[in-house]
Amino acid sequence: MAIDYKDAGVDIEKGEALVSWLQADKTSSAHSDKIVSGIGGFAALFRAQFQNYEKPCLVSATDGVGTKVMLASQFKNYSGIGQDLVAMCVNDLICCGADPLFFLDYFACGKLDLEMAQSFLKGLRQACEMANCALIGGETAEMPGVYQKNDFDCAGFAVGVVDETKLWGADRVKVGDKIIAFPSSGFHSNGYSLLRKVFAEDIEQWQDILLKPTQLYPSLIAKLKTELDIHALAHITGGGMDNLLRVIPEKTGVSLNPWKVPAMFREVKQRAEMSWESLLKTLNCGIGMAMFIAAEDFDQFSDLCLNLKQDYWLLGEVIHSEDKTWQLDLSQMDEVNS
Structure with a gap:
């Protein structure tokens, strides 16, 4: 045949x-x-x-x-x-x-x-x-x-x-640098093997949130870098906050401020019975991109974002540390997200 x-x-x-x-x-x-x-x-x-x-x-x-x-x-x-x-x-x-x-x-x-x-x-x-x-x-x-x-x-x-x-990166990052968080549009494109299990029973009602496209940041960063001395950027993808450690030098760490995590991430935490540490090391938790700038440039940055109508918050700062790690009072995360 x-x-x-x-x-x-x-x-x-x-x-x-x-x-x-x-x-x-x-x-x-x-x-x-x-x-x-x-x-x-x-x-x-x-x-x-x-x-x-x-x-x-x-x-x-x-x-x-x-x-x-x-x-x-x-x-x-x-x-x-x-x-x-x-x-x-x-x-x-x-x-x-x-x-x-x-x-x-x-x-x-x-x-x-x-x-x-x-x-x-x-x-x-x-x-x-x-x-x-x-x-x-x-x-x-x-x-x-x-x-x-x-x-x-x-x-x-x-x-x-x-x-x-x-070039931006660890060579430019210094102790005292401020870390700025730009919001994500949702889960982006990471953690979906976990998310499909977590939402398996009622996934249809979550489909719009789960399929929301990943935020694009090139246009925003292109506008900011013409006016601002950016030291580093960290794309917050798989591994969550651990991505911050990829752009800092040795003998430094990151001290983070607590923030209000979007409801969809809190829902995952509750359904999966995850600790804050586990959640923050898995998903972006509302942060799509983190920017490192000198402390003295923060006011200029704030004015630029005001003109651009761009949302952001002060995520933390770079600190001295023998171990390259991020620090966050997880009890404060409970208070902020209660």
């Missing part, structure tokens, strides 16, 4: 239709003047222009969205996953002071559904535009046998540029 690729579960025509749809969609214009050859070729070409950088250094970041894709499949809601993917990559990218340049995605599924793939890619393309990052290429893989019919997964890859003479 004759058999072809479509009989085996791979529909090349659908894949070609998706590429054609992407090529016809002109909604994204970020860095469009620098795209020499984009979607549809064997490789994407980007014309790099670094005249504004004294010592340009390319920066890369790659990530996925974890088991959040399973909830998207369960509720057939794919519109926010594209933004999740872009955000997980570019929010990492900017932590050293980099400007995003371009983005590529990998989308794999058991059976290609054009409506589903287009919903995902629309969100991805819009997020790239919001992050001032060109979507220049990607890969769509239909893999029956590896994935079930309604299963999919995705990965992203972002490239940016930073002036090596102006």
